[in-house]
Amino acid sequence: xxVTSTLLRIGGAGLALGLMVAGGTASARDLTVVxxxxxxxxxxxxxxxxxxxKKIGKPVLDESWDGxxxxxxxxxxxxxPNWDVVQVETEELELGCADGFYEKIDWAALGGKDKxxxxxxxxxxxxxxxxxxxxxxxADRLKTPPTSWADFWDTTKFPGKRGFRRGPxxxxxxxxxxxxxxxxxxxxxxxxxxxxxxxxKKLDELKPNIVWWEAGAQPLSLLASGEVVMxxxxxxxxxxINKTEGKNxxxxxxxxxxxxxxxxxxxxxxxxxxxxxxxxFASEPANQSKLPEYIAYGLPNKEAAAMVPAALQKDxxxxxANLTGAIALDGAFWVDNVEELTKRFNAWLAK
Amino acid sequence: MSGSPxxxxxxxxxxxxxxxxxxxxxxxxxxxxxxxxxxxDGTVRQVMPETASAxxxxxxxxxxxxQVQEALIADLRAPSEQMAFxxxxxxxxxxxxxxxxxxxxxxxxxxxxxxxxxxxxxxxDPRWGEGRYWQALQRAxxxxxxxxxxxxxxxxxxxxxxIAADVSANRVIMVRTFTIAALVTVLCALIGLPYAxxxxxxxxWVRNVMLLAVLLPLxxxxxVRTASWVILLQNEGLINKALLAVGIVDQPLQLIFNRxxxxxxxxxxxxxxxxxxIYSVLLGIxxxxxxxxxxxxxxxxxxxxxxxxxxxxxxVASGALLVFMVALGYYITPALVGGAEDQMISSVIAFFAxxxxxxxxxxxxxxxxxxxxxxxxxxxGRLSRSPNxxxx
Numbered sequence: 001x002x003v004t005s006t007l008l009r010i011g012g013a014g015l016a017l018g019l020m021v022a023g024g025t026a027s028a029r030d031l032t033v034v035x036x037x038x039x040x041x042x043x044x045x046x047x048x049x050x051x052x053x054k055k056i057g058k059p060v061l062d063e064s065w066d067g068x069x070x071x072x073x074x075x076x077x078x079x080x081p082n083w084d085v086v087q088v089e090t091e092e093l094e095l096g097c098a099d100g101f102y103e104k105i106d107w108a109a110l111g112g113k114d115k116x117x118x119x120x121x122x123x124x125x126x127x128x129x130x131x132x133x134x135x136x137x138x139a140d141r142l143k144t145p146p147t148s149w150a151d152f153w154d155t156t157k158f159p160g161k162r163g164f165r166r167g168p169x170x171x172x173x174x175x176x177x178x179x180x181x182x183x184x185x186x187x188x189x190x191x192x193x194x195x196x197x198x199x200x201k202k203l204d205e206l207k208p209n210i211v212w213w214e215a216g217a218q219p220l221s222l223l224a225s226g227e228v229v230m231x232x233x234x235x236x237x238x239x240x241i242n243k244t245e246g247k248n249x250x251x252x253x254x255x256x257x258x259x260x261x262x263x264x265x266x267x268x269x270x271x272x273x274x275x276x277x278x279x280x281f282a283s284e285p286a287n288q289s290k291l292p293e294y295i296a297y298g299l300p301n302k303e304a305a306a307m308v309p310a311a312l313q314k315d316x317x318x319x320x321a322n323l324t325g326a327i328a329l330d331g332a333f334w335v336d337n338v339e340e341l342t343k344r345f346n347a348w349l350a351k
Numbered sequence: 352m353s354g355s356p357x358x359x360x361x362x363x364x365x366x367x368x369x370x371x372x373x374x375x376x377x378x379x380x381x382x383x384x385x386x387x388x389x390x391x392d393g394t395v396r397q398v399m400p401e402t403a404s405a406x407x408x409x410x411x412x413x414x415x416x417x418q419v420q421e422a423l424i425a426d427l428r429a430p431s432e433q434m435a436f437x438x439x440x441x442x443x444x445x446x447x448x449x450x451x452x453x454x455x456x457x458x459x460x461x462x463x464x465x466x467x468x469x470x471x472x473x474x475x476d477p478r479w480g481e482g483r484y485w486q487a488l489q490r491a492x493x494x495x496x497x498x499x500x501x502x503x504x505x506x507x508x509x510x511x512x513x514i515a516a517d518v519s520a521n522r523v524i525m526v527r528t529f530t531i532a533a534l535v536t537v538l539c540a541l542i543g544l545p546y547a548x549x550x551x552x553x554x555x556w557v558r559n560v561m562l563l564a565v566l567l568p569l570x571x572x573x574x575v576r577t578a579s580w581v582i583l584l585q586n587e588g589l590i591n592k593a594l595l596a597v598g599i600v601d602q603p604l605q606l607i608f609n610r611x612x613x614x615x616x617x618x619x620x621x622x623x624x625x626x627x628x629i630y631s632v633l634l635g636i637x638x639x640x641x642x643x644x645x646x647x648x649x650x651x652x653x654x655x656x657x658x659x660x661x662x663x664x665x666x667v668a669s670g671a672l673l674v675f676m677v678a679l680g681y682y683i684t685p686a687l688v689g690g691a692e693d694q695m696i697s698s699v700i701a702f703f704a705x706x707x708x709x710x711x712x713x714x715x716x717x718x719x720x721x722x723x724x725x726x727x728x729x730x731x732g733r734l735s736r737s738p739n740x741x742x743x
Contacts, residue, residue: 068706095708336451346521346694
């Protein structure tokens with residue numbers, strides 16, 4: 001029986017050690033902020049995470065993620081989440097807010113709701129950036145610039161392949177615009193079964209010429225290699241690559257769709273108070289107005305937006321001229337329909 | 352003497368206990384959870400107990416009687432846990448799109464209405480005047496459901512409860528997954544067997560370099576390897592430029608964003624799983640067997656066919672199994688180098704698991720994949736045990 005008791009003792013000691021380690025990390029975890037990675041997060045690190053960590057005298061951990069309400073749901077339902085502040089897209093904000101995955105925002109600590117764009121204000125989240133998905137092309141390769149989604153669909157005038165994000169979101173909206181629907185009526189048309197049929201029918205026309213992408217960096221390399229002549233792309237990435245690699249990638253603002261990403265605090269976060277302080281810090285005009293220097297995203301804090309130098313304004317989705325003909329992503333529509341339309345989209349792809 | 356075998360057995364059991372615990376905690380339990388989550392369905396009933404009992408007797412035609420509507424209003428009035436309510440809403444919305452905004456709007460209107468006053472549901476939202484929302488409510492009430500499993504194979508229950516086809520591509524994608532995995536396995540075997548034979552037959556630095564060439568990619572991130580294939584295979588990539596320069600083709604070949612790209616990249620990524628088992632089996636084969644065969648008058652081909660190949664087959668078999676199983680779960684590589692018609696089932700599972708938090712659907716798809724793979728494994732087990740296959 002000696003062997004048995006020794007083994008038991010070793011097992012027990014191991015278990016206790018394991019529990020100690022687990023318990024220790026849970027109680028002493030520093031504020032953890034989660035964002036979208038890449039050069040965007042590098043910029044955030046410089047202007048938000050590091051200065052805030054210096055201010056509170058404690059480390060701020062940062063991680064990156066690829067989105068998905070399932071990830072948030074799993075974290076929150078586990079009890080004590082290991083993330084505190086997360087930057088989420090429109091749908092994740094709406095879904096998570098309705099389902100109780102986020103703490104409520106203390107708007108008084110932020111100086112009141114009227115300091116922000118109205119679309120950036122929610123019970124559970126504070127707008128962090130405004131970004132656009134737009135028609136883009138390499139102006140060094142394409143001498144006649146395309147100006148609309150109808151051009152995007154016109155393969156005789158612009159021969160070559162097109163890049164599109166794989167999924168129904170954005171694809172259906174752009175297809176309707178190409179089919180002559182006015183931008184401001186897109187979601188009204190898409191809200192009817194006939195409108196959805198119409199969008200898919202329009203996508204049928206372009207299907208043989210589409211290269212589908214998934215990660216935000218892909219359309220840039222597709223354009224750079226000449227694999228596609230036009231692609232949908234995120235505006236921040238376009239301006240970024242023009243600056244860092246001397247490219248001449250252009251975007252078409254009319255017909256683009258902008259969306260707001262928001263900071264949220266996960267439910268039952270052990271650092272909820274510090275998390276709120278962080279969001280307030282990242283929303284201060286003096287701090288937020290530094291962002292466009294690094295990446296061309298619009299700012300939800302009106303005072304911060306006004307402080308951005310004119311030279312940088314021209315690339316931002318929130319600039320007046322760029323808002324003409326652009327529409328906001330309808331989060332409520334996608335929250336309702338994403339599952340059914342994705343199912344249909346996959347079936348359409350496999351056809 | 353009599354006590355020692357028993358004690359030996361106890362300590363042996365204790366030695367394997369960590370393994371059993373590990374398997375139970377990280378394999379059996381999650382598997383059971385996956386099956387459970389794909390067939391259980393109690394979330395709606397939990398937050399709408401009165402509706403659940405009132406709607407049971409409704410025959411499903413037209414609109415449900417007034418007491419069902421009153422029960423729903425009572426349920427919405429009663430305070431419920433927000434997360435549980437969210438689960439119920441997600442469940443209903445995945446069956447009929449629009450339930451999310453419908454229930455959200457109705458719940459806040461009902462809570463704002465003065466208590467005791469009658470509430471007109473169709474007045475809050477005209478969708479309550481449509482039967483399909485009520486039918487979906489009724490279908491969501493039982494504790495168990497076959498909805499996810501049916502949806503995983505593109506079927507659904509019609510309003511009258513009969514099974515009908517659904518607009519969905521899971522079956523096509525599932526067949527495609529197995530086709531790609533099988534093709535990659537065959538290619539890996541065709542390349543891996545000669546490669547392992549040459550590596551096993553060579554000595555010194557040649558062998559080291561050959562093994563390193565197989566192992567090195569294993570130590571590199573999958574993303575990096577896949578991204579390098581993009582650089583090689585694209586229209587203005589190295590391969591196409593070389594072909595154009597030599598004049599073999601006068602237009603770039605489409606090597607990427609289609610099935611060709613996926614097969615090339617996956618075969619490369621998975622080749623080590625084929626080469627290493629074959630190599631280790633080949634090392635165990637005595638080197639004098641081939642000379643012995645030729646001394647008995649066998650041609651080289653005949654000696655290979657009747658001596659070496661049958662002995663190497665166990666290696667090929669285990670390599671094939673490894674490659675096939677790993678290939679089934681791929682989705683990053685098809686997403687980056689494949690086209691729309693090359694996406695595999697894991698990307699659909701990931702959509703439901705992380706994208707929409709519909710864990711029931713993710714579980715059901717996983718279960719179908721598991722059952723099919725297990726069935727294939729048994730077929731394979733039969734085949735590899737049959738005498739003609741091992742050549743004995």
